[in-house]
Amino acid sequence: MNFFLEALAWIVDPAHLSGPDGIPVRVGEHLLYTVVAVALASVVAIPAGYAIGHTGKGRTIAVALTGGVRALPTVGLVFLLALLMGIGSTPPVIAFVVLAIPSVLAGAYAGFEAVDRTTIDAARAMGMTERQIVAQVEVPLGLPLLIGGIRSAMLQVVATATVAAVVGAGGLGTYIFRGLRSNDYVQMVAGSMLVIAVAIVLEIVFAIAQRLVVPAGVTAGRPSDSRAPASRTRTTNEPLQEGTQ
Amino acid sequence: MNWVWSNADFILDKTLVHLQLSSIAIVASLVLALPIGWAANRVAPLRGVVLTVAGLFYSVPSFALLVVLPTIVGYGLRSDTNLVVALTLYGLALMVRSVADGLASVEPDVRQSATAVGYSSWQRFWRVEVPLAGPVLLAGLRVVAVSTISLATVGGLIGINGLGLLFTDGLQRYILEEIAAGIVMTIVLALLVDAALVRLGRALMPWTRGPSRAERRQGALVGAAA
Numbered sequence: 001m002n003f004f005l006e007a008l009a010w011i012v013d014p015a016h017l018s019g020p021d022g023i024p025v026r027v028g029e030h031l032l033y034t035v036v037a038v039a040l041a042s043v044v045a046i047p048a049g050y051a052i053g054h055t056g057k058g059r060t061i062a063v064a065l066t067g068g069v070r071a072l073p074t075v076g077l078v079f080l081l082a083l084l085m086g087i088g089s090t091p092p093v094i095a096f097v098v099l100a101i102p103s104v105l106a107g108a109y110a111g112f113e114a115v116d117r118t119t120i121d122a123a124r125a126m127g128m129t130e131r132q133i134v135a136q137v138e139v140p141l142g143l144p145l146l147i148g149g150i151r152s153a154m155l156q157v158v159a160t161a162t163v164a165a166v167v168g169a170g171g172l173g174t175y176i177f178r179g180l181r182s183n184d185y186v187q188m189v190a191g192s193m194l195v196i197a198v199a200i201v202l203e204i205v206f207a208i209a210q211r212l213v214v215p216a217g218v219t220a221g222r223p224s225d226s227r228a229p230a231s232r233t234r235t236t237n238e239p240l241q242e243g244t245q
Numbered sequence: 246m247n248w249v250w251s252n253a254d255f256i257l258d259k260t261l262v263h264l265q266l267s268s269i270a271i272v273a274s275l276v277l278a279l280p281i282g283w284a285a286n287r288v289a290p291l292r293g294v295v296l297t298v299a300g301l302f303y304s305v306p307s308f309a310l311l312v313v314l315p316t317i318v319g320y321g322l323r324s325d326t327n328l329v330v331a332l333t334l335y336g337l338a339l340m341v342r343s344v345a346d347g348l349a350s351v352e353p354d355v356r357q358s359a360t361a362v363g364y365s366s367w368q369r370f371w372r373v374e375v376p377l378a379g380p381v382l383l384a385g386l387r388v389v390a391v392s393t394i395s396l397a398t399v400g401g402l403i404g405i406n407g408l409g410l411l412f413t414d415g416l417q418r419y420i421l422e423e424i425a426a427g428i429v430m431t432i433v434l435a436l437l438v439d440a441a442l443v444r445l446g447r448a449l450m451p452w453t454r455g456p457s458r459a460e461r462r463q464g465a466l467v468g469a470a471a
Contacts, residue, residue, distance in 0.1 A: 003316040071391050071435035073398040075409065076428040079416045083424065159306030166402070166416070176312060180403060189316055192309035203304040 007189035016190075021174070023194065029170040030198060033089075033161040037096035038104070038153050045101045046146070049108020053142065054134055062109055066102040074099050074160045082167035092164040099160060100153035107149015111142025143213040151206035158199045172198070248422040256411070260430050263407040264438075267394045270329050271438075274336025274389055275382075281337070282344025283370065296342055303338040307331065307399050328400040328407070335396060336389040343385020347378030380453055383446040387439055394435040398427070408434075 010016060016023055052058045074095060081091035115138050123137045165173030175191030178184070249256065285295040310331050315322045318330065351374050359373040360366075375382070401409020411427030414420070447454050 007316075067391070068432075070388070071395050071432045073395045073409070073412070073428055073431045075398050075402060076412045076424055076431065079412045080421070080424045080428065083416065083419060083421050155304050159308065162306060162308050163402070166413075173308075176308070185322070188312050192306075192312040195306050195309040196313070199304050199306050199309075200301065203301060 003185060003189050006186045007193055010186050010190040011194065026170065026172050026174055027194065027198060030158070030161050030172045030195070033093065033096060033164060033169075033171055034154055034157045034202075037093055037157050037161075038100050038150060040093075040097045041100035041104050041153060042150065044097075045104035046108050049105045049146075049149075050112060050134065050139075052105075053109035053112025054138060056113075059109065062105055066106045069099065069102040072098075074156075075163050078160070078163045078167065087168045089164070089169040092161070092167060092169050096157045096160060100157055103153035103156065104146075104149045107146045107152075108142070110149070111145035112138050114145055115141045140215050141218065143215075144210050147206065147210045147213055151203070151210065154202055154206065155199060158195070158202060162195055248420055249426050252423075256426055256430060259406070259408050259410060259427075260434060263394070263397055263409075263431070264434055266325055266329055266400075266407055267332065267390075267397045267434075267438075270332035270336055270397075271386070271390050271393050273329070273333040274340045274393075275386055277333070277337050278340035278344045279375075282341050283348060285341065285345045286348045292345060296345065299338040299341045303335065307335065307396050308402060310334070311399065311403060311405075323404045325405060328397065328405045332393050332397055336393050339389050339392070340385050343381055343388075344378070347381030347385070348374055350381055351377045376450065379446070379450045383442065383450075387442050390438050390442055391435045394438060395431060398431055 011023065019025070049062070052062050077098065078092050078095040081095050085091045085094075119141070120133060120137060123133045128136065161171050162173035162176060164171045165177045172191055172195045175194070176188050179186070179188030179191065281295060285292045311327060312322070314331055315327055320326050355373065355377065356369065359369045364373065397407055398409035398412060400407050401411070401413050404410070404413070408427045408431050411423050411430075415423030415427065
């Protein structure tokens with residue numbers, strides 16, 4: 001527990017709160033990586049996910065992609081790109097975008113798929129055009145799942161952005177790896193605690209956002225009793241016809 | 246490619262260590278998730294708490310956890326135990342939800358029937374609920390296995406043995422092949438373990454697989470004769 005307290009003291013030390021290596025700057029870099037990578041991933045993945053969700057085509061590829069990237073070790077990808085493209089912030093950002101795409105893609109198409117088919121039929125029967133169905137029915141109803149996808153993409157990038165420091169690209173990992181090289185365990189723990197704090201704050205913010213974007217009409221119509229009914233139909237109220245056959 | 250051939254023994258050794266450390270974590274997270282998931286499912290108020298804590302825990306970045314854990318538990322930063330404990334906790338965070346969901350998917354009628362024919366709650370859990378929750382458990386375990394194997398490479402950053410060492414070593418010595426070999430072996434290992442789990446699932450839960458080829462052919466013959 002001693003290291004814990006020392007790390008806390010390290011974090012609140014005024015010397016570490018300002019300047020180009022200060023905590024606010026490093027947190028800013030870390031968040032910038034996250035936001036840029038997830039934004040770039042969204043530009044690609046949201047339209048693609050919507051197209052898959054709306055047409056139902058290409059789903060197999062999307063599922064395989066999502067599963068495949070789970071097996072991909074991101075640390076290796078960041079290092080590989082750093083060797084190929086040189087030191088700097090571009091290789092890590094590319095790696096983070098690759099990492100973020102599957103989650104956002106899955107959120108986008110799962111959001112569309114989760115929309116009840118009868119709702120879409122109803123929209124079509126009311127005379128909505130295909131474009132209106134997408135924009136006014138599928139997008140709002142799929143929003144909570146999309147936000148969920150963006151949320152997990154964010155978390156993955158926040159976790160992995162630590163690695164950017166190894167290839168000299170800043171972020172909160174800077175403290176951890178500097179501490180690692182100089183055997184300064186207090187600094188390592190302090191850096192780690194900051195990363196964990198950033199991740200948990202983001203997680204909470206997104207959990208709230210995910211609740212807020214549920215359209216009012218959906219929550220209003222939710223039945224209060226959601227217990228599953230018994231699976232078999234009850235036949236006991238009809239007397240058994242004995243001896244008639 | 247030359248580097249790969251001349252260091253094949255080294256790569257193989259790291260792969261086996263990697264497999265060993267991840268397997269311990271995968272099995273441990275399943276074993277620990279069963280009682281926790283069972284309790285979460287049984288005691289209604291506990292369910293929300295357990296699932297929220299698991300979800301929040303899963304958001305803790307892995308590398309940061311590897312650094313912070315030794316301050317709490319008190320073993321070496323670079324020890325294998327550190328990595329195994331961290332991976333187990335992550336696996337557990339994912340697996341608890343699968344166990345809770347899987348057990349909840351067992352029909353209440355089936356549970357009551359099992360009690361009615363005289364199963365004790367222990368027997369009912371192992372012989373009725375776990376087998377019926379099997380497909381959900383397997384799906385969860387496959388996710389845990391693949392992400393654990395990929396996550397275990399993070400250990401290499403602080404010098405824990407495994408395929409992750411190929412990344413740090415390759416970066417320091419500018420050997421592109423070494424990093425590429427690490428990535429390829431991690432993915433291959435993940436796919437092999439995943440395939441093994443699918444086979445194990447088919448062997449343990451024969452009712453989940455469709456009719457075998459022979460049975461289908463027989464069915465077709467019967468259909469043709471009729």
